Amino acid sequence: MTAATPMEMRDRRFGWMLTAPGLALLAAVVLFPILWAGTTSFFDYTLIMPGYDNFAGFGNYAKAAGDGEFLHAAWITVLFVLAVVSIQFAIGLLVALMLNDTERGKGVYYLILLCPLLINPVVVGLMWRMILHPTLGIVNWLLSTVGIEPVNWLGAPDMAFWTVVLVDIWHQVSFMVVLLLAGLSSLPAEPYEAARVDGASALQRFWHITLPMMKPVIAITLLIRMIFAIKTYDIIYIMTRGGPGTATDLISYFIYRRAFVSLDLGEACAMAAMLLIVIAGMTALLWRTMRTAQDD
Amino acid sequence: MASIELNSVSRIYGSGASAVHAVKGIDLKIEDGEFMIFLGPSGCGKSTTLRMIAGLEPVSGGDLLIDGARVNDVDPAERDLAIVFQNYALYPHMTVRANMAFGLKLRGLPRSEIDTRIADVARVLSVEPLLNRRPAQLSGGQRQRVALGRALVREPRAFLLDEPLSNLDAKLRSVMRTELVKLHRKLGTTMVHVTHDQVEAMTMGTRICIMRGGEIVQVGRPQEVYRNPADTFVAGFLATPPMNLFPGRLEARGDSLVLVAEGAEIPVPAATAPGWGGHAGREVIIGLRPEHLAEAPEGPAPAALQLSVETVEALGPETILNLRLGRNGPEIAARLPADGDWEAGQPVTLHADTARLHLFDPATTRSIPRGAAHAL
Ligand SMILES: Nc1ncnc2c1ncn2[C@@H]1O[C@H](COP(=O)(O)OP(=O)(O)O)[C@@H](O)[C@H]1O
Ligand SMILES: [Mg+2]
Numbered sequence: 006m007t008a009a010t011p012m013e014m015r016d017r018r019f020g021w022m023l024t025a026p027g028l029a030l031l032a033a034v035v036l037f038p039i040l041w042a043g044t045t046s047f048f049d050y051t052l053i054m055p056g057y058d059n060f061a062g063f064g065n066y067a068k069a070a071g072d073g074e075f076l077h078a079a080w081i082t083v084l085f086v087l088a089v090v091s092i093q094f095a096i097g098l099l100v101a102l103m104l105n106d107t108e109r110g111k112g113v114y115y116l117i118l119l120c121p122l123l124i125n126p127v128v129v130g131l132m133w134r135m136i137l138h139p140t141l142g143i144v145n146w147l148l149s150t151v152g153i154e155p156v157n158w159l160g161a162p163d164m165a166f167w168t169v170v171l172v173d174i175w176h177q178v179s180f181m182v183v184l185l186l187a188g189l190s191s192l193p194a195e196p197y198e199a200a201r202v203d204g205a206s207a208l209q210r211f212w213h214i215t216l217p218m219m220k221p222v223i224a225i226t227l228l229i230r231m232i233f234a235i236k237t238y239d240i241i242y243i244m245t246r247g248g249p250g251t252a253t254d255l256i257s258y259f260i261y262r263r264a265f266v267s268l269d270l271g272e273a274c275a276m277a278a279m280l281l282i283v284i285a286g287m288t289a290l291l292w293r294t295m296r297t298a299q300d301d
Numbered sequence: 302m303a304s305i306e307l308n309s310v311s312r313i314y315g316s317g318a319s320a321v322h323a324v325k326g327i328d329l330k331i332e333d334g335e336f337m338i339f340l341g342p343s344g345c346g347k348s349t350t351l352r353m354i355a356g357l358e359p360v361s362g363g364d365l366l367i368d369g370a371r372v373n374d375v376d377p378a379e380r381d382l383a384i385v386f387q388n389y390a391l392y393p394h395m396t397v398r399a400n401m402a403f404g405l406k407l408r409g410l411p412r413s414e415i416d417t418r419i420a421d422v423a424r425v426l427s428v429e430p431l432l433n434r435r436p437a438q439l440s441g442g443q444r445q446r447v448a449l450g451r452a453l454v455r456e457p458r459a460f461l462l463d464e465p466l467s468n469l470d471a472k473l474r475s476v477m478r479t480e481l482v483k484l485h486r487k488l489g490t491t492m493v494h495v496t497h498d499q500v501e502a503m504t505m506g507t508r509i510c511i512m513r514g515g516e517i518v519q520v521g522r523p524q525e526v527y528r529n530p531a532d533t534f535v536a537g538f539l540a541t542p543p544m545n546l547f548p549g550r551l552e553a554r555g556d557s558l559v560l561v562a563e564g565a566e567i568p569v570p571a572a573t574a575p576g577w578g579g580h581a582g583r584e585v586i587i588g589l590r591p592e593h594l595a596e597a598p599e600g601p602a603p604a605a606l607q608l609s610v611e612t613v614e615a616l617g618p619e620t621i622l623n624l625r626l627g628r629n630g631p632e633i634a635a636r637l638p639a640d641g642d643w644e645a646g647q648p649v650t651l652h653a654d655t656a657r658l659h660l661f662d663p664a665t666t667r668s669i670p671r672g673a674a675h676a677l
Binding site for chain 1: 355356357376377378379380382383384386388389390391392393394395403404407408451455
């Protein structure tokens with residue numbers, strides 16, 4: 006690097022001037038809350054006795070790490086993320102592959118697929134709560150017409166977890182479809198023709214050509230979906246409030262309750278900070294994957 | 302080793318009003334071991350024909366036979382042909398070695414056999430140092446070699462090459478032309494090579510199949526096609542600069558035929574062209590190759606032409622003159638040795654070798670044969 010010329014200096018100053026308002030706004034609404042929460046996580050700060058009088062060091066973190074309920078919520082979240090992302094990926098890839106071979110009516114399919122994605126999660130939760138209502142819901146009524154006993158979708162602990170998983174899949178699967186389809190349709194056609202002449206069957210072409218060439222797109226799609234799934238909050242709040250018991254107590258909802266039901270803001274902030282670190286780590290991974298994908 | 306036969310093979314893209322008749326029922330027999338060139342301008346259906354042979358494009362009508370067996374509905378995998386694409390179509394995520402090994406692995410060849418074949422081909426094509434690289438790390442010429450190598454290791458019944466040299470620079474292209482010809486001589490495998498470059502066509506093939514608008518115009522050995530172009534299209538397509546074509550009238554004057562064109566009268570001894578006698582009094586298109594004009598009379602029946610120089614292209618080994626025939630006649634190119642000194646505007650006398658003149662029917666654009674006495 007050589008020393009900046011006066012002209013470059015002026016350009017740089019002008020650049021900062023242009024970005025300053027945006028940066029200030031970001032600092033106010035994003036950076037400040039994060040720093041505030043970060044600070045709070047090191048104090049015994051409750052909403053009953055708010056104040057920064059008792060410095061706790063890593064006390065809140067240690068408490069959270071030893072808190073069985075918190076660990077349970079973390080475990081439920083891991084299960085939820087694995088279930089949701091893997092099933093969505095399987096369905097998403099299948100649908101994307103089919104759509105990629107479709108010539109006619111692609112736009113219509115797209116539109117239908119995008120509908121759930123465009124609905125607000127709160128609305129999705131309310132909608133499915135009504136659809137799955139044990140006595141008034143249409144699903145149980147339909148089941149009854151073919152002689153199946155009514156299912157207590159959100160009332161039974163095991164069932165509730167899978168119901169939430171299913172609703173989230175319904176809501177977000179199109180996201181996978183859209184990203185994977187974009188990846189598929191940008192694959193070059195020539196290697197497929199070369200592979201056909203080389204003697205590869207459709208399955209072999211999928212395995213040896215499509216999957217390897219899609220690897221960066223798949224990695225990015227999975228990571229983005231995982232990051233979003235970890236943060237799932239709205240549909241839990243609307244549909245189960247973490248219940249029955251703690252069967253659907255996802256970590257975001259758990260932290261919310263620790264802060265605004267138990268009013269222990271210090272500990273909630275420590276938990277949030279830990280969640281943030283996990284997500285930041287995944288984002289870094291995502292960033293690296295995208296960079297290496299570009300280099301290839 | 303394979304012969305390839307096309308019996309009124311056609312290919313129609315789309316349907317209804319928007320249908321594109323890309324190949325219009327062509328007949329062609331490519332013999333076993335031949336180096337056949339498909340030559341023609343862009344969009345004439347060369348690639349489509351090649352892709353139908355490969356099985357990448359369905360045949361809309363007619364029969365496609367390989368070694369006498371109808372293969373219209375046979376999967377490309379089972380045709381045992383190899384194709385080299387214009388853009389190489391390497392597998393981007395595989396190393397050069399894996400690119401070459403892919404087809405062999407799918408066919409279940411043993412590991413040792415695969416390794417030997419790749420080593421042999423890599424040596425022939427000098428791609429040994431590249432075997433562990435990815436296509437993205439190769440230059441255009443190297444990719445081209447790898448694509449060729451991937452076809453070679455397969456040891457297929459025939460090679461199909463779709464303009465494999467068109468993305469190379471001029472020097473590399475001429476090197477690869479020679480390499481391909483050598484390879485063909487060594488392997489003796491049938492090759493079908495698509496190109497729009499007439500130099501490739503003239504220098505590489507055992508036969509040229511010239512196509513236009515989805516039809517075959519002429520098939521023959523390069524010299525044959527060069528000497529006896531079937532119509533004005535072939536005459537104007539082959540060689541640079543191509544044959545001069547200009548309108549004129551064929552007249553009979555006593556024992557002699559005379560071609561009357563704007564700016565010149567060219568006598569042609571009737572005995573040298575018995576086939577033309579019957580066309581006396583008709584309008585014709587006169588075809589005269591630039592290389593058949595010379596400063597000194599040549600051949601059994603030379604005819605002097607008065608011309609004026611318009612532009613001079615000194616190419617080094619030879620000079621191309623663009624000339625005006627007579628005062629306002631057509632523009633004509635002449636290919637002369639480099640040792641002359643010409644200037645624009647200068648009048649010159651050149652001698653046409655009338656024994657090598659061609660006539661074409663203006664209505665059909667087909668060649669009017671000279672007849673038997675052409676043995677000059
Ligand atoms: N997939 C396609 N759909 C519609 N028309 C096509 C398609 N491929 C080629 N064509 C048309 O068929 C004709 C022949 O194409 P092609 O065989 O690629 O020509 P060439 O290889 O001689 O340049 C062209 O008019 C082209 O526009
Ligand atoms: Mg082509």
